[in-house]
Amino acid sequence: MRIVTEQAKSTTRSWKLVGMRSALVLAVVAAGAATYAGVRIAEFETSMKRVYDVPLRPVQRSTDPAVLARGEHLARSLGGCFTCHGQNLGGGRVEKMGPLGQIQAPNITSGKQGMLAAYGDAELARLLKHGVRRDGTSVRFMPSQDYSWWPDSDIDALISYLRTVPPVDGTPGVVELGLLGKLFDRLGMVAFDVARRIDHENLPQAPPPSESAQYGAYIARLCQGCHGEKLSGGRIPGTPSEIPEPSNLTPHETGLKDWTFADFDKLMRTGIRKDGSKLHPFMPTDNTKHFSDTEMKALWAFLRSLPPIPRGNR
Numbered sequence: 001m002r003i004v005t006e007q008a009k010s011t012t013r014s015w016k017l018v019g020m021r022s023a024l025v026l027a028v029v030a031a032g033a034a035t036y037a038g039v040r041i042a043e044f045e046t047s048m049k050r051v052y053d054v055p056l057r058p059v060q061r062s063t064d065p066a067v068l069a070r071g072e073h074l075a076r077s078l079g080g081c082f083t084c085h086g087q088n089l090g091g092g093r094v095e096k097m098g099p100l101g102q103i104q105a106p107n108i109t110s111g112k113q114g115m116l117a118a119y120g121d122a123e124l125a126r127l128l129k130h131g132v133r134r135d136g137t138s139v140r141f142m143p144s145q146d147y148s149w150w151p152d153s154d155i156d157a158l159i160s161y162l163r164t165v166p167p168v169d170g171t172p173g174v175v176e177l178g179l180l181g182k183l184f185d186r187l188g189m190v191a192f193d194v195a196r197r198i199d200h201e202n203l204p205q206a207p208p209p210s211e212s213a214q215y216g217a218y219i220a221r222l223c224q225g226c227h228g229e230k231l232s233g234g235r236i237p238g239t240p241s242e243i244p245e246p247s248n249l250t251p252h253e254t255g256l257k258d259w260t261f262a263d264f265d266k267l268m269r270t271g272i273r274k275d276g277s278k279l280h281p282f283m284p285t286d287n288t289k290h291f292s293d294t295e296m297k298a299l300w301a302f303l304r305s306l307p308p309i310p311r312g313n314r
C-alpha cells in the first residue's frame with residue numbers, strides 16, 4: 001500500500017514538471033505510423049545537435065541587498081528554480097516519466113558536481129533567456145522559453161543571487177529521453193528541445209512590472225502548460241488518470257466567475273479553495289505562494305480580462 005502511494009506521488013510529481021514546462025497541445029498521436037515516428041525522431045536528433053549562434057552580453061553583477069533579494073524572489077517564484085533543482089539547488093529528484101524518459105535537474109551551485117563554477121555570467125544569462133548551453137546546443141526540459149521575456153536587469157539580479165548560494169556537493173543530474181519523449185517533443189506535447197522554441201532574434205518584450213493585465217499576461221505563460229493556451233482547463237492530453245484536470249481560469253460560470261481577488265490570492269498562497277477544500281498538490285503552489293502582490297494582482301487582472309470560455313476548451 002505504501003509503495004503504491006509512493007509511486008502515485010512520484011507519478012504526480014513527474015507529470016507536474018511536464019505540465020509546468022510545456023505547452024501541451026492537443027495532438028493526435030498517429031501511433032503505429034512507424035515511418036512517420038522515425039522521421040520525427042530523426043528531426044529531434046538533428047535539432048539537438050544544432051549549435052546556436054547567440055551572442056553573449058555582459059552581465060552587471062551586484063552585491064546590493066535589494067538586487068540580491070530581487071534575484072532570490074525570481075528564483076523562488078517566477079523561475080521555479082528550487083522546484084526542479086532542489087531545496088539547496090544541489091540537484092532535484094529523479095523524475096521517471098515512463099516511456100518519455102527520466103530527468104533529474106543538476107546541482108547548480110558552485111560545489112562539487114555543480115554547474116555554476118563552469119559557467120561564466122554571460123553564459124548563464126544566455127542559458128536563461130535563450131535556452132542555449134555553454135557549448136551552444138539547446139538545454140533540455142528547463143523552461144527558458146518562460147524566462148525569455150524577463151528584462152536583462154532581472155536576469156542580472158538572478159545571477160548575482162545565484163553566485164551567493166552556498167556551494168553544496170550535489171548530483172550532476174540525468175537527462176535520458178525515450179523514443180516517445182523525442183516524438184512527443186516534435187508533436188508539441190512536451191518541450192525537451194528548448195532552444196528551437198525561442199525566437200532568438202526577437203525575444204518577447206514585457207512591460208515593466210505593474211498590476212496591469214498586460215504584465216499579468218506574461219506571468220500567465222507559466223499557467224498555460226497545464227490550464228491550456230486559452231486557460232479554460234480540461235485534461236492535459238496524454239496524462240494518466242491520477243492527474244486531476246486543471247480548472248477553468250476564465251470568468252465563465254464553469255470557471256472563476258464568482259471568485260474575488262481575495263479568494264484567488266488565498267488559493268495561490270495556501271492551496272485552499274474559496275469553499276475551504278484543499279487543492280490537489282499537482283497545482284504548483286510551492287512557487288505561486290512566493291508571487292509578490294504586484295505579480296498576483298497583475299495575473300488576476302489578466303485572468304479577469306479573458307473572454308469567458310466553457311471549461312475544457314484548453
Ligand code: HEC
Nearest residue numbers: 021079080081084105106108115133139140141142143175
Ligand atoms: C522544470 C524544471 C526546471 C526548472 C524550473 C529550472 N531548471 Fe535548470 N535545468 C533543468 C534540467 C532538467 C537541466 C539539465 C538540462 C540538460 O542536461 O540539458 C537544467 C540545467 C540547468 C543548468 C545547467 C545547464 C547545462 O549546461 O547543463 C543551470 C545553470 C540551470 N539549470 C539553472 C536554472 C535556474 C537558475 C533556474 C531558475 C530560473 C532553473 N534552472 C529552472 C530543469 C529545470
Ligand code: HEC
Nearest residue numbers: 016019020222223226244245246247273279280282283284
Ligand atoms: C503543473 C500544472 C499546473 C500549473 C503550472 C498551474 N496549475 Fe492551477 N491547477 C492545476 C490543477 C490540476 C488544478 C485542479 C486541482 C484540483 O482539482 O484539486 C488547478 C487549479 C487551479 C485553481 C483552482 C480553481 C478552482 O476552480 O478550484 C486556480 C485558481 C489555479 N489553478 C490557478 C493557476 C494559475 C494562475 C497558474 C499560473 C500561475 C496555475 N494555476 C498553474 C494545475 C496547474
